[in-house]
Amino acid sequence: MNKVSIIIPHYNNFSIIDQCLKSLQKLVYKNIEIIVIDNNSYDDSFDKIKNNYKNVILKKSPKNLGYAGGCNLGASFATGNYLLFLNNDTIQNPDFLNHMVKSLDGNDKIASVQPKIKNFKNRDLFDYAGACGGYIDYLIYPFCRGRIFDTIEKDNMQYEESKDVFWTSGTCFLTRKSIFINLDGFDEKLFAHMEEIDFCWKCNLADYKCIINPQSIIYHHGGKTLDYDSPYKKYLNHRNSLILLLSNYEFVNVVKIFPLRLLLEVISSIKDLLSLKPLHFISHYLSILSLLNFPYILKKRVVVKKIRVLSDSSLFNKKIIYSNSIVWDYFIQGKYFFKNLFN
Incomplete structure (x- = not known):
């Protein structure tokens, strides 16, 4: 045991x-x-x-x-x-x-x-x-x-x-x-x-x-240490998501995907501003500014390169990374449930 x-x-x-x-x-x-x-x-x-x-x-x-x-x-x-x-x-x-x-x-x-x-x-x-x-x-x-x-x-x-x-x-x-x-x-x-x-x-x-x-x-329970609607939580989630994109993808995918992700950050920030959430609005841009720590991103990429056995395409083929935009499918296409995906 x-x-x-x-x-x-x-x-x-x-x-x-x-x-x-x-x-x-x-x-x-x-x-x-x-x-x-x-x-x-x-x-x-x-x-x-x-x-x-x-x-x-x-x-x-x-x-x-x-x-x-x-x-x-x-x-x-x-x-x-x-x-x-x-x-x-x-x-x-x-x-x-x-x-x-x-x-x-x-x-x-x-x-x-x-x-x-x-x-x-x-x-x-x-x-x-x-x-x-x-x-x-x-x-x-x-x-x-x-x-x-x-x-x-x-x-x-x-x-x-x-x-x-x-x-x-x-x-x-x-x-x-x-x-x-x-x-x-x-x-x-x-x-x-x-x-x-x-x-x-x-x-x-x-x-x-x-x-x-x-x-x-x-x-x-959820949200007992940091409230779900906390601007700091939003900052951490968006910052860390961007860091993962820059550090874990193969470089060619970073070049293709990162600009679109930045555009979605801007759109999301505008939504927060229109919802009268100024601190949430600011958190998007603080998360983007945090990416200026280039040595940190490069260090993470070196670590990933050392452990990488599978390509990005292999993970897409396993259907554990969704090849469409979940933002588009949810908010525009109305795909609210998991059963509507990966078809």
Whole structure:
């Protein structure tokens, strides 16, 4: 039985992680260790976790490292050969980990597996952050089986097939420690949002698989650390999406795709301005300005070149990258559901 290190980055709000840790106590899978990285919370979270959960390995960072840095720090303390990265605002079915471990045990080519993620408050619905497995379109807009933009589907058991996906949600995924270390873990400069997509992109380029196992089920609050409508969240998502486009595609595709993506940034910013969201409007241009860090982008491209086994076209052929624009298909064509895509 492989040992699983469960790594939970945390920043404030003890009541949320308290629910999560109580849920983990009910797990059927017992060969685990739980590592909580406190990202320099300013409330009493650290002391309460320390006093109430003696079996938890608790480490405090001197500063907020974000999701990426918190997870990397947790991985450095992990003794398991499998790593489970888990959001603090989740609860889990008692057998969820058994199904995920079974997926990794059964195929050495699988680098990462995600559970079905459902909404905590309305458990008939998929959750926004991951739903039933993640994809991107060619312009690096992410979407999921069960969620495209703000359209969230009801779980009618329509996605019960375990299959390859492009990315597994940082809300919860299981990976091999050896692969995580070999691919340099999460990029800490991304801080939060889309770092798991960056990691999974590297896994796919290195000819590993990322999959969804819908038999494994968890429930996610969402937006408890950073509100969904936060301008800073928008900045991180758009900045990181642009960074991934520039660093992970082959150069010829960067040249072809980047100008169109910039145009969509401008259009999106105008929409925010007309919606009377001036800070969201500004966040688009701050994300573009951040790309002037050329040494950082070049360094990422060097890393990707070293690990690349598959071409971009191979990933398109696997249909884990959507070759059309999800923005166009959703907002213009009215394709609101995953079943309308990849036909």
